[in-house]
Amino acid sequence: MNFKVPFNRPFIAGRELHYITQAVRQGHLSGDGYYSKRCQQWLAENFGVRQALLTHSCTAALEMAALLCEVGPGDEVIMPSFTFSSTATAFVLRGATPVFVDIRPDTLNLDEKLLEQALTPRTKVIVPVHYAGVPCEMDVIMDLASRHDVLVVEDAAQAFFSTYKGKKLGSFGQLGCLSFHETKNIISGEGGALLLNDPRFVGRAEIIREKGTNRSQFFRGQVDKYTWVDVGSSYLPSELIGAFLWGQIEEAERIIADRRRSFDAYLEALRPLQDAGHVQLPNIPDGVSNGHLFYIVTDSLQTREALSAYLLGYGISAIFHYVPLHSSPAGTRYGRAAGELPVTVATADRLLRLPLFFGMREEDVAYVTGRLFDFYCPKGKGGCGGV
Ligand SMILES: *Cc1c(COP(=O)(O)O)cnc(C)c1O
Secondary structure, eight states, X not given: OOOSBOSOOOOOOSSHXXXXXXXXXXXXXXXXXXXXXXHHHHHHHHHTOSEEEEESOHHHHHHHHHHHTXXXXXXXXXXXSSSOHHHHHHHHTTTOEEEEEOBOTTTOSBOGGGHHHHOOTTEEEEOOBOGGGOOOOHHHHHHHHHHTTOEEEEEOTTOTTOEETTEETTSSSSEEEEEOOTTSSSOOSSOEEEEEOSHHHHXXXXXXXXXXXXXXXXXXXXXXXXXXXXXXXXXXXXXXXXXXXXXXXXXXXXXXXXXXXXXXHHHHHHHHHHHTTSOBOOOOTTEEOOOOOEEEEOSOHXXXXXXXXXXXXXXXXXXXXXXXXXGSHHHHHHOEESSOXXXXXXXXXXXXXXXXXXXXXXXXXHHHXXXXXXXXXXXXXXXXXXX
């Protein structure tokens, strides 16, 4: 379908194609070439972590994290149910059990107040997911995790350049996972990165990523031949991905600023609908969002469905999020819910994501918000804050 305003539009920010050409000319197309290394150095410096490793996806980074945390059958991993399947399946692949916790109604992030009661002697890891680039309460989560000797793996797939109390998301936990999927803020088609904050994981992460070999040490001259030393898989992307990604990363500030402009324009324009009690808008209590995703929460499933059909009629693509994992076919098989998850269930029924992408024009945002006002406040009727 040809949308007037699509939900997402993959983009070129600057010199991506030029760098791909350069990479081809340099004759190094497998992983960890010149551009991949530049990306990794930049990520490590900008996020303030010990090491950053590019991966094929955030899912791959989460899988590496699960291997590094050495979870296995019987171990439990606490995470929200309101998230993408990757958060859970990375740990399920190791035989661990996801324990799904409810979210906060204001931020739609894992409710830190419910963590204590979800902990058991089998809990090994907590996975905060920064939904929509909105930060989880990291002070509370890190403090609780260290008191209970539990690791923290941040699913920061949506959170590139968001901050919590001035510090970048993905840099709080022992491990952090980023996504460069074409729907995220910074893109390479498919792609991701594992951020390593804890020195104990640094050497082993390189080995797991290189098919269980110590090839990275060999290339640095630290061993005189390389061999199979540990479990692992192939998690490193080709240099073509690294070259494309470098073209995005060097424009990161501009890309994020562009998204934030559209995000702020939505927030500003739709506030009267929130004041009139029609919708709930994003709320960012303790940080700065990266403008990843703009959502509204309607009053009911019926309204959400009617609204998305209405917008579709005007060529606007607006999409729900997520089927909660605890009630999904695989979630019921492999995981368990920590009690009732009323906020998760109610949110999943009522949330609608609006179009937001790099290069979205002011008039696109105005077109979408205009149709929302038409829907909620048909001419002649009041109740929309004087609009
Ligand atoms: C997009 C996303 C992922 C998966 O990222 P990929 O790079 O596509 O593997 C994982 N978790 C969350 C919360 C996401 O939004």
